[in-house]
Amino acid sequence: MKFLTTRRRHKAAKPLLLVFAFLLMGAFYTAFAPLPQVAADNGTSEQVAAGKNLFAVTCSSCHGLNGEGTQQGPSLVGVGSAAVDFQMSTGRMPMARPGAQAPRRVNTYTAEEISQLAAYVATLGPGPSIPNSSAYDYANLTDEDLARGGELFRTNCSACHNASGAGGALPEGKYAPPLHGVEPLHIYEAVRTGPQQMPVFSAGAIPDKDLASIIGYLKTLESGPTGGFTLGSIGPVTEGFFAWVIGIGGLSLFAVWIASRGARAR
Ligand code: HEC
Numbered sequence: 001m002k003f004l005t006t007r008r009r010h011k012a013a014k015p016l017l018l019v020f021a022f023l024l025m026g027a028f029y030t031a032f033a034p035l036p037q038v039a040a041d042n043g044t045s046e047q048v049a050a051g052k053n054l055f056a057v058t059c060s061s062c063h064g065l066n067g068e069g070t071q072q073g074p075s076l077v078g079v080g081s082a083a084v085d086f087q088m089s090t091g092r093m094p095m096a097r098p099g100a101q102a103p104r105r106v107n108t109y110t111a112e113e114i115s116q117l118a119a120y121v122a123t124l125g126p127g128p129s130i131p132n133s134s135a136y137d138y139a140n141l142t143d144e145d146l147a148r149g150g151e152l153f154r155t156n157c158s159a160c161h162n163a164s165g166a167g168g169a170l171p172e173g174k175y176a177p178p179l180h181g182v183e184p185l186h187i188y189e190a191v192r193t194g195p196q197q198m199p200v201f202s203a204g205a206i207p208d209k210d211l212a213s214i215i216g217y218l219k220t221l222e223s224g225p226t227g228g229f230t231l232g233s234i235g236p237v238t239e240g241f242f243a244w245v246i247g248i249g250g251l252s253l254f255a256v257w258i259a260s261r262g263a264r265a266r
């Protein structure tokens with residue numbers, strides 16, 4: 001209580017208040033940061049109906065009213081929900097304009113809209129579906145698994161994507177994109193659905209366990225030989241929190257410190 005009654009506050013009060021404010025902002029950021037998308041696969045009939053409507057508006061001009069395909073776009077019969085989730089989550093679809101290849105862009109559709117479209121397209125014919133996260137979980141891989149993942153990557157993928165996953169050019173203005181920073185879910189879906197020039201690798205060719213090893217290997221490439229402080233690689237939430245509290249908070253404390261020094265000098 002002495003703290004409140006004395007007129008002069010403790011020297012550390014302001015900086016402490018700042019630290020507290022930034023902790024609070026960090027907490028807010030963490031609470032409102034977008035959660036990873038969880039897509040339900042076998043859609044309900046409402047989902048399918050909503051997806052069909054959305055499809056008629058956004059996709060049918062190229063893929064046909066019933067996904068049968070047109071001159072502008074291929075048939076989507078049998079591509080499965082995984083293809084829709086991959087193409088839309090990576091911003092490739094709906095394609096903005098015809099070109100050699102639909103480039104990766106920022107996706108502007110909600111997770112719900114994507115699941116609706118995925119559920120609808122899945123009804124057109126059997127195809128690879130959006131996996132459970134357990135299918136591509138690479139957290140518990142041994143060093144041996146990762147080494148095997150590297151071997152599989154060099155055998156099956158590096159011809160197009162480069163041994164370090166940096167990507168590469170293909171004939172006719174096409175290219176295999178770099179694989180750094182691609183979500184594990186989207187790696188899984190790309191491998192199972194084979195977008196564009198990329199072949200489809202079924203579970204017969206690359207079982208889930210091996211695919212998880214490839215994903216794990218790609219993730220070790222990312223944290224890679226350059227090293228760096230990964231913050232445990234728990235993702236953008238921790239990193240944002242860290243930036244707010246330590247980064248901006250630290251800068252403000254520094255500013256306060258400079259100000260107090262300056263005042264004393266005068
Ligand atoms: C401007 C035309 C155009 C529009 C609009 C469009 N697409 Fe496509 N889509 C294409 C073309 C062309 C391809 C094949 C080339 C490619 O993948 O880059 C394709 C490929 C796809 C594939 C991959 C098929 C496969 O074999 O794996 C999916 C899935 C897909 N589109 C879904 C959609 C959905 C869903 C929408 C609506 C939200 C949509 N597309 C809107 C032109 C279009």
Ligand code: HEC
Nearest residue numbers: 090104156157160175176177182186187190195196197198
């Ligand atoms: C014949 C060449 C080829 C091979 C082999 C190949 N890919 Fe691809 N890959 C491509 C092309 C081309 C694309 C881009 C497709 C598009 O943009 O529609 C692609 C896209 C991808 C993407 C999406 C990246 C992004 O930015 O969204 C991933 C992930 C991927 N490939 C992983 C793999 C893995 C893992 C393997 C091996 C199991 C593999 N690829 C083998 C050509 C290939």
